[in-house]
Amino acid sequence: MKVLTDNWDLISEGFVTTLKLTLWCGLVALVLGTLLAACRVSPVAPLRWFGAAYVNLVRNTPLTLIMFFVALGFPKLNWNMDYFTFAVIAVGGYTAAFICEAVRSGINTVPIGQAEAARSIGMSFNQTLTLIVLPQALRAVIPPIGSLLIAMVRNSAIASAFNVHDLFGTNAQMVENGNDVVLVFLWIAVGYLIITLSMSALFALLEKKLAVAR
Amino acid sequence: MNLRKSIAIAGISALALFGTAACGKDGSPEEKTPEAPASNATGGGAPAAKPTVPTFTVKAGVDLSATSPTWKKAKDRGHLVIGAKEDQPFLGSMDPATKKRSGFDIEMARMISAELGLDPAQIEFKTIASANRETALQKGDVDMYVGTYSITDKRKDSVSFAGPYYVSGQSLLVKKNETAITGKDTIKGKKVCSAKGSTPIQTIKDKFPETTPIEYDTYSLCVDNLLSGQVDAVSTDEAILKGYAAKDPDHLKVVGDNFSVEKYGIGLPKDDAALRAAVNDALDAKEKDGTWKKVYDATLGLSGSPAPTIPAIERY
Numbered sequence: 385m386k387v388l389t390d391n392w393d394l395i396s397e398g399f400v401t402t403l404k405l406t407l408w409c410g411l412v413a414l415v416l417g418t419l420l421a422a423c424r425v426s427p428v429a430p431l432r433w434f435g436a437a438y439v440n441l442v443r444n445t446p447l448t449l450i451m452f453f454v455a456l457g458f459p460k461l462n463w464n465m466d467y468f469t470f471a472v473i474a475v476g477g478y479t480a481a482f483i484c485e486a487v488r489s490g491i492n493t494v495p496i497g498q499a500e501a502a503r504s505i506g507m508s509f510n511q512t513l514t515l516i517v518l519p520q521a522l523r524a525v526i527p528p529i530g531s532l533l534i535a536m537v538r539n540s541a542i543a544s545a546f547n548v549h550d551l552f553g554t555n556a557q558m559v560e561n562g563n564d565v566v567l568v569f570l571w572i573a574v575g576y577l578i579i580t581l582s583m584s585a586l587f588a589l590l591e592k593k594l595a596v597a598r
Numbered sequence: 599m600n601l602r603k604s605i606a607i608a609g610i611s612a613l614a615l616f617g618t619a620a621c622g623k624d625g626s627p628e629e630k631t632p633e634a635p636a637s638n639a640t641g642g643g644a645p646a647a648k649p650t651v652p653t654f655t656v657k658a659g660v661d662l663s664a665t666s667p668t669w670k671k672a673k674d675r676g677h678l679v680i681g682a683k684e685d686q687p688f689l690g691s692m693d694p695a696t697k698k699r700s701g702f703d704i705e706m707a708r709m710i711s712a713e714l715g716l717d718p719a720q721i722e723f724k725t726i727a728s729a730n731r732e733t734a735l736q737k738g739d740v741d742m743y744v745g746t747y748s749i750t751d752k753r754k755d756s757v758s759f760a761g762p763y764y765v766s767g768q769s770l771l772v773k774k775n776e777t778a779i780t781g782k783d784t785i786k787g788k789k790v791c792s793a794k795g796s797t798p799i800q801t802i803k804d805k806f807p808e809t810t811p812i813e814y815d816t817y818s819l820c821v822d823n824l825l826s827g828q829v830d831a832v833s834t835d836e837a838i839l840k841g842y843a844a845k846d847p848d849h850l851k852v853v854g855d856n857f858s859v860e861k862y863g864i865g866l867p868k869d870d871a872a873l874r875a876a877v878n879d880a881l882d883a884k885e886k887d888g889t890w891k892k893v894y895d896a897t898l899g900l901s902g903s904p905a906p907t908i909p910a911i912e913r914y
Contacts, residue, residue: 456819456822456823459826459828460826460828544794545794545814545815546814546815547794547812547813547814549813553794553795553813554795555795556793556794556795556796557794557795557796557800558795559729559795560795560796560797560800561800562752565729
């Protein structure tokens, strides 16, 4: 407990940063992931290629490498942003590739007749997707997206290596100042559990709410 | 049905194509960046004209078996086991290809080993993370630890220290052509980089509120950022900075007086007073006969910074 009270400012600041990272990265990942999924099922071939290329490039590259490229490569190309933004781009962009695949698998659970019916009454591709297919797909993708976002929270710890003072990053200073390593990691783990368990609960609730009697 | 099927097939083939192409293309260029400076230093080595590390002759007739359990264990084993760092150029570094270690701290360890009558060529070096140094000494995983190990009262509770053999302190590393930063009083409004959570970065945050601290996991990232102009200075112990400057003396220099005092000692098991006395004697003798200075000139001295005063041994 002493480790927690002694370093309260540091830990709470780190906790808030991780929470902010979670929100921003989650937002980027969900929006970008859904757009990518739309690309991957679109009737326009170049869009499909782009979607597939993005997913396969980003999903098959270690996140550390992506973070490294964004945080150290972008400034060399004169794209200067603060380190928090870099982290959001890297972690959000990485998670988006996985979200895209989850959403796409969700789209595939919607019977093809639904899309055909929509098209036959004259809906455009966009209308078919946003009004008919995605709302039905949403139900199927809630559990996998929940898992992916929880993985994202844990992955966000990587940002601490690049000047983002997140929850995980607080360990270095606490250990340097002579706090017990085991206790330091225990409290950091508790911090992450608070975030991830709340997310699990939220997604369980969503799943229940969106469920339909079959 | 047909449309979806063909999309799926196209998707799978695209996946296969990109999967193989992407790996090679994307992975290699980024990964090279952090490695490049390190391999330069270790691969290049010192040209013939530069001072070379002296060879240490093993002292004959040393016998501490009656008084020092650690020495006896090492003698029975045939060699010392010494904890060190592997990521500090010209201080404690290891060539990833040849596994050969070099640097000021490593040579200090070899020098002491020879003085204790144990062949320095036989030393088994172990890389020990900073956080685990006390534990490794207490558990007997290593006989001694030589690696920018600052003597502090708190650490004296769990281990003992011979030395100090070097007095360092927080300083600044800047580009060779830097004129605006000359010391700690000139870093206002500048970006100063150091290792995440380390004591130096905490000092920057606490004592220099108008300076922008940048924290990375490693100093090599900081130095890379310094060379590319993303940060204005790197700050940590002057000995570590000298090591980086020695690696790239054409582009880097250490400036200003130290603004803290770190006394580097040889970490030893707490209860082995005889070994501590013997290591102190060894340091004393080798500092007096000029060997210490030769080691400095061949390692950290390559940075262009002159040798600091050798600190007096603090026996306790």
